[in-house]
Amino acid sequence: MITRALMFQGTGSDVGKSLVVAGLARAYTLRGLRVRPFKPQNMSNNAAVTPDGGEIGRAQALQARAARVPPSVHMNPVLLKPQSEIGAQVVVQGRARGTARASEYQALKPALMAAVLESYEKLRAQADLVLVEGAGSASEINLRAGDIANMGFARAANVPVVLIGDIDRGGVIASLVGTSAVLPEEDAAMIRGFLVNRFRGDPTLFAAGMDEIARRTGWAPLGLIPFFPDARRLPAEDALALDAPAQPKPDARLRIAVPILPRIANFDDLDPLDAEPLVEVLRIRPGAALPGDADLVILPGSKSTIADLEDFRRHGWDIDLLAHVRRGGRVLGLCGGYQMLGHTIADPEGLEGPPGSVAGLGLLDVETVLAGDKRLVAITGTADDIAFSGYEMHMGVTRGPGRARPFALIDGEGPEGAVSPDGRIIGTYAHGLFADDRQRAHWLARLGAAPSTLAYETGVEETLDALAAHLERHVDLDRLLALAR
Template sequence: MNAPRAPSAPPRALMFQGTGSDVGKSLIVAGLARAYTNRGLKVRPFKPQNMSNNAAVTADGGEIGRAQALQARAARVAPSVHMNPVLLKPQSEIGAQVVVQGRARGTAKASEYQKLKPSLMAAVLESYGKLRAEADLVLVEGAGSASEINLRAGDIANMGFCRAADVPVILIGDIDRGGVIASLVGTHAVLPAEDAAMIRGFLVNRFRGDPALFASGMEEITRRTGWEALGLIPFFPDARRLPAEDALGLDAAAQAKPEAHIRIAVPLLPRIANFDDLDPLDAEPSVEVLRIRPGTALPGDADLVILPGSKSTIADLEDFRRQGWDIDLAAHARRGGRVLGLCGGYQMLGRSIADPEGIEGPPGRVAGLGLLDVETVLAGEKRLVAVTGMASGAPFSGYEMHMGVTEGPGRSRPFAQINGEGPEGAVSADGRITGTYAHGLFADERQRALWLATLGAAPSDLRYEEGVEATLDALAAHLELHVDLDRLMELAGG
């Protein structure tokens, strides 16, 4: 007979909230997920509510925030809809699309969503329970600021969740933006006592300089709050090598590239989505990705213009025209320049976009940019699927995430052949204008090499996906050095 197994330790959980948005919660959770996974634990990331148009397709056929997909990758598990049960995807003036456990439930304006939130807690707790049942450790990420007491009623993202699920909290402050002592102590001051009691300790992120100079600052925060100091985390410059959660990351200063000779222009649309499509190009030493902001013309010397994905294609097309970018793009095409439309950008390149059901706003039909002989109708079920196939003679892998069907004579010259499905996308008669629903093309070395060769760049030795893995390992090692991971595990046990 086999000896009886000792009962396993009960699953543990810890929630990471921030004094504000963009203090590094997503990155810290990803790094901790990799660090604890490297220690042999089964780790699951979880974010009750996220707001982002940068989404990922999950193995179970839904969508979640891209940050949770990265955290799942850090934990070396497939992403699941239960890792981000409520996803808000901002659209136009009609508000945000509400995605629950991977599936769209409709749209809501901010005031309407505040009334809807309490009804979503059951789905949040159900998803959390599923992850907790399969993990040794669940790392929970909060949303926005822990001190938003104006949104506390019905909260499912921060204190409302941790109180309902009885999960202890670690609060993160960002010293790089200044005022970190005030932000941490101020959070303690404004929180109701019952909420403040859920916070067990704090981390100070993005420190630069001599840590000894802030030792008294850490002590003062503890003295004023009673919270335990768990780590002073130095700035991690390689964070830029990981996909950004939010479009605010697009404003980061570009890295100097003295060897770059290929210029790719990308107009920054107000509702840009899945912008991590650009990251592998950014990593190429021979490529300069020019993010074109409103009020700036598309450069006349660009080798390629990419129209990125959009959460609200018709509204972004209107903004595109408002900036005069339609005129710039037409001139670029007349000069023989190359254009690539990804997802929403593909829809914009066609002759028209119809929205008969009012999915993005009032029902109607608008003229497209007319560079591809196709038309799009926004109707039917949202397509969320991983895809593989052949494009321009090279294999590729990626994913689709879109509403709508695109048809027309231009489809007789497809961009790709999808395995098991057939032709996809469209290419102009001269081969210079391309549209596709496939995201993730440039993360595939084979496709990226083909596109760069077409633009006149020599092959590079960049292995983008390997670089992401190496960065996650480096981040884990960074946190092992500067955060008390053993104490975090003790606190996670409650």
């Protein structure tokens, strides 16, 4: 079979491109096709480790899972990991290549196209169908020069485009028609059809809207996709997902507080806890105090640990955390959060910001130096004699007497992490702990909750199947396949 490809771009960020591609990947895989997801350029601090020793955006790892294939660095050849308001780490084919300010990155993009096209060709050689996801908005014509994420890639690789609009945010007719109006003629010609996502209510009420979009743009209407509430059960890539209202849990027995810092990373560590019906995960925003009745405070990962620690102190959360500890509360630091719990964090080479060293929170007897290669590896081991699997993704080395009381034993490597003498403060580089049902059940029991019966990974698989079925009902998948080239 000749390899086909189809690209999905959006009228804006967070219109549901990632989930649509994941659902289509599972749907076409169930039809017997060899599917590969691809996103030329991504911007996210929620990343996944790949078996080929690199990192990609979390959404592409989920899409690979939907296609029932291992994730690869070639599925997301350019990953930008924001470290400040104007700068990001640039990861190319899974490996960090340095940092760039936004203006500097614009100059880099033409040179990165070669890596993007190389990765795309590698995936094409493995697939019957490549599902390509764009980034941000297709209408950002101010960024069109040198573009590798949207129309620049579509034109370079000759891949037809389907445009997705989000009706839930309002103005979907204007956003789709407006995109057609502002695009250069050659770019607009790449678009074959459109999807309207996240519809609520009676679909017959928007039939005239679909017709009007088609009339004004000349694009084929390919589906009106109803809102899919179970999307919250799948790992989110964009930190915008952290702004979604929490599900009310009036019967919750555990309250876990998580301060949300500007450069939070790998926040899908929280998803399995959110999925527990008796656990309330409180995302604490700047201006709010850490709650005094929390059973556990989790300091999550960070793409710029020193800068986020400064923000943590600026919001007064260091005072709240010490009060929590004095009351006998428990603290878990994950990756960057682990580094914050020590005595000092040093960045002598300026890897995450200006070179320097800052005092940590002093709750664990360790010190961290940000240096050396980034560690990107899947791990298995035991913690409290309970097996777990997960991954590490971090820069820096943590040493100190506190490591004599390790949190875990990593298979083939030895002790990892640190625990305070009273056992209430824990730091670890292990991500994915709570996705492992064994470890999560152990943590909940330790905190006094009822035994967990949730099979988290099974739930993710069931949700991907349900999403595929949802798209089969509401999208013309045969026509999509015919449009692919």
